[in-house]
Amino acid sequence: MATAPAASDAGSKSKLLVFDSKEDLAVSLAKYTAELSQKFAAERGAFTAVLSGGSLIDALSKLTEPPYLESVDWSKWHVFWVDERVVPKDHEDSNYKLAFDGFLSKVPIPPGQVYAINDALSAEGAADDYEACLKQLVKNGVIAMSTATGFPRFDLQLLGMGPDGHIASLFPGHPLVNEKERWVTYIKDSPKPPPERITFTFPVINSSAYIAMVVTGAGKAGPVQKALSDKQTSSDLLPIEMAVLQDGEFTWFTDKPAVSLLQNK
Ligand SMILES: O=C(O)[C@H](O)[C@@H](O)[C@H](O)[C@H](O)COP(=O)(O)O
Numbered sequence: 001m002a003t004a005p006a007a008s009d010a011g012s013k014s015k016l017l018v019f020d021s022k023e024d025l026a027v028s029l030a031k032y033t034a035e036l037s038q039k040f041a042a043e044r045g046a047f048t049a050v051l052s053g054g055s056l057i058d059a060l061s062k063l064t065e066p067p068y069l070e071s072v073d074w075s076k077w078h079v080f081w082v083d084e085r086v087v088p089k090d091h092e093d094s095n096y097k098l099a100f101d102g103f104l105s106k107v108p109i110p111p112g113q114v115y116a117i118n119d120a121l122s123a124e125g126a127a128d129d130y131e132a133c134l135k136q137l138v139k140n141g142v143i144a145m146s147t148a149t150g151f152p153r154f155d156l157q158l159l160g161m162g163p164d165g166h167i168a169s170l171f172p173g174h175p176l177v178n179e180k181e182r183w184v185t186y187i188k189d190s191p192k193p194p195p196e197r198i199t200f201t202f203p204v205i206n207s208s209a210y211i212a213m214v215v216t217g218a219g220k221a222g223p224v225q226k227a228l229s230d231k232q233t234s235s236d237l238l239p240i241e242m243a244v245l246q247d248g249e250f251t252w253f254t255d256k257p258a259v260s261l262l263q264n265k
Helices: 022-044 095-102 123-139 218-228
Strands: 002-005 013-019 047-051 077-081 083-085 156-160 184-187 197-200 210-215 249-255
Touching: 013 022, 022 047, 022 156, 022 210, 022 249, 077 095, 083 095, 123 184, 123 197, 218 249
Parallel strands: 013 249, 047 077, 047 156, 156 210, 210 249
Antiparallel strands: 002 013, 083 197, 184 197
């Protein structure tokens, strides 16, 4: 595995990890996540973990196996989605179903600490409802608040990126990337199907304590290169380039094809 500091902005740290295989990436991601879970459980008595959909869930497979299955204190986990498709929870397109089948059904997280969206509501209603749920959990002290931004500060967001440079359901050129007030919002014209989704906004993503950005495959080399090159003050930033932590640590978990366009890998 190669490791290098990546381009970063003031106040945040950024690290680039490049793995030889999916297996090596999954082993490292499991260790990283387990260590953060232990740290936050000890510090705050809770660990708030945010999941995306897509290939990320496969990359979490090693957490469901020994030694982590036994050593992680799963009772401290609270699980959220950075984005969700507005479909029933048992639908093939549901990020909840993807995470349940591949991860959550294999580890003993208390079901009451897994915060799925209300799939009986419209996109707009589900976004409002999810935001209200987050606000309640901030009040209860389960989710931390960022004193720097006034937005919730999740302990760890485990995210993926699409080949167009989108993260969560924040797509290039879509006005939602500029949302500054809401915690959770909705989209009805997602360019990636299905069209109706809810998503965290950038202020919430960028207030995290830690982000693991899991990106593999040659199809993503372009946006990886753009994001990790010295940032220009450009008006056409990809969503991945707008993921800049205010005060946190951003770690890229990648493979060689994904970083193949970088100069100094
Ligand atoms: O619901 C979604 O569509 C996802 O949350 C989305 O943001 C995903 O994480 C990326 O598209 C990367 O997906 P892949 O890793 O499968 O390419």
